[in-house]
Amino acid sequence: MEFACVFPGQGSQSVGMVSDFAESFSLVKEYFQEASEVIEIDLWQIVQAGPAELLNQTQNTQPIMLAASYAIWNIWNLSTSKSATVMAGHSFGEVSALTCAQALSFSQAVKLAHIRGQFMQEAVPEGVGAMAAILGMENLVLEQLCAQVSAGEFSVEAVNYNAPGQVVVAGHAQAVIQLIELAKENGAKRALKLPVSVPAHSSLMRTAAEKFAIALDDVDFNLPSIPVLQNTTMTSPSSIEDMTMALQAQLHSPVPWVNTIHTINAQAECIIEMGPGKVLTGLNKRIDKTIKSVCVFDNASLEQAIKIIEE
Numbered sequence: 134m135e136f137a138c139v140f141p142g143q144g145s146q147s148v149g150m151v152s153d154f155a156e157s158f159s160l161v162k163e164y165f166q167e168a169s170e171v172i173e174i175d176l177w178q179i180v181q182a183g184p185a186e187l188l189n190q191t192q193n194t195q196p197i198m199l200a201a202s203y204a205i206w207n208i209w210n211l212s213t214s215k216s217a218t219v220m221a222g223h224s225f226g227e228v229s230a231l232t233c234a235q236a237l238s239f240s241q242a243v244k245l246a247h248i249r250g251q252f253m254q255e256a257v258p259e260g261v262g263a264m265a266a267i268l269g270m271e272n273l274v275l276e277q278l279c280a281q282v283s284a285g286e287f288s289v290e291a292v293n294y295n296a297p298g299q300v301v302v303a304g305h306a307q308a309v310i311q312l313i314e315l316a317k318e319n320g321a322k323r324a325l326k327l328p329v330s331v332p333a334h335s336s337l338m339r340t341a342a343e344k345f346a347i348a349l350d351d352v353d354f355n356l357p358s359i360p361v362l363q364n365t366t367m368t369s370p371s372s373i374e375d376m377t378m379a380l381q382a383q384l385h386s387p388v389p390w391v392n393t394i395h396t397i398n399a400q401a402e403c404i405i406e407m408g409p410g411k412v413l414t415g416l417n418k419r420i421d422k423t424i425k426s427v428c429v430f431d432n433a434s435l436e437q438a439i440k441i442i443e444e
Contacts, residue, residue, distance in 0.1 A: 134442050137401040138217040139417075140202045140233070142224030143194050143329070145410035148183040151201050153431040154208060161204045168200040168243040176200060191331050192250035195225050199246045202229040202408040203239055205429055209407065212435060215442045219369075219400050221362040223413055224293070224333065224388050225249070227380070233407070234357035236376065241352050248348050249341075253331045253384070256341035262332035263306040265313050269298050269322025278315045282308050292334035293388045296419035298322075303332035334387055342384040349377045364388050367396050394420045405429055405438055 155161040165177040176197050179188050187193060206229075210216070222230035225246070232242040267275055272294065279289050279302060289304030289312045302312055309326065316324040332338065354376060360369035363379040365386045370376035394417055397404060406413045406428035417426040427438045 134215075134403055134444065135218045135401045136215070136403040136405055136442055137219045137221070137397045138206070138230070138233070138405050138407050139220070139397070139413050140222035140226035140229035141406065141408040141410060141413050142198065142222065142226040143191065143333075145408055145412045146188055146194055146198055146201075147409065148180065148185055148188055150180060150409040151204065151430070152181070154205065154435075157432055158204070158208050158211070160207055160211075164204045164207075164239070165200050167240065168196055171240050171243045172196060172247040174247075189328070190250075191254050191329075192247055195228075195246040195250040196243050198225060198408065199229050199232065199242055202226070203232055203242075205407045206233040208435065209405075209429060209438075213439050213443065215439075217359055217401075217405070219360045219362065219397060220357070221393050221397060222364075223390055224364065224383075226408065226413075227361070227364055227383060229408070230361045231357055231376070231380075234359040234361050236355050236357040236361070237352055245348060245352060249345055249384075252341035252344045252348075253333065253338060256339075257330075257332055257337050259330050261306060262304065262330055262335075262337055263309040264292070264301055264303040264327045264329050264332055265309050265325060266327055267300050267302060267312075267316050267321050267324050270300070270316060270320060271298075272300060274319060275300055275302070275316065275321075278312060278319060279304075282312050282315065287311075288336065290335050291387060292332075294391050295388075296391060296416045299416070299419065301327070303335040304337060305332075334383070334385065336385055338385040342381050345384055346377075346381045349380060362393055362396060364393070367393055390416060391420050394424070398424055403427065403441060405442075 220230040287305035287308035289308035293301035403425040414428040
């Protein structure tokens, strides 16, 4: 069975994640140890003991998600000879996907993940930016409301098209709060502020993207060994320049996850989420109920996914 692999971004992390795998596969702690040495932060300690506030700090979350997803991908390769025909990552998950597809080394990816998080955190001071999930509203109506709010001093934009009727917005905190109220008044089923301070994928991230572009120049990239659909293009890069430009643009551009999954669904019979949690698997099933979508985050889910693929 031909299958795709997708990799989650921020929001899938939790204290204690990948503990089950760590008991069965020594490589989990080994990869976390390598990552910890690269950025001089004990990432495994944060994962195991928290607190959640420390785990959720962007500059920690991103290298942690990378290490977890990379470990799970390598566990998969140890457990079966079946490999993906195409890959993609949601937001930061794109870096994980490219790393697993050998477009850059794990140690370089860890460093890149850490500074990417730092640049994002530095671009907008704590409390200035915000994100919110808007449920049960047509995309066009929501976009019009964002434009209405952004006509003032502060701006808000639709940034993650996660599933039909499930869009995340980001921007200045004041604008996001105003948008939440307007969305409720205009028929949204739910509109809630998310527990993050970095307005990811909004135009407020342009300064972070400029710094990130310089950091990308220091990385030794290869073209991915497995096609990776990048967020901003929904195609696999044909050159290193295309790949790095898409990585830079992704920081301040929307994530069209719905269209990405439709593109993947035309190329694979099953989608496997490689990473902690089940966030993408849930979104994928909302995008298309006919999609066979499973996740691999512990020993039991690994066995189940392998059984499906090898049928």
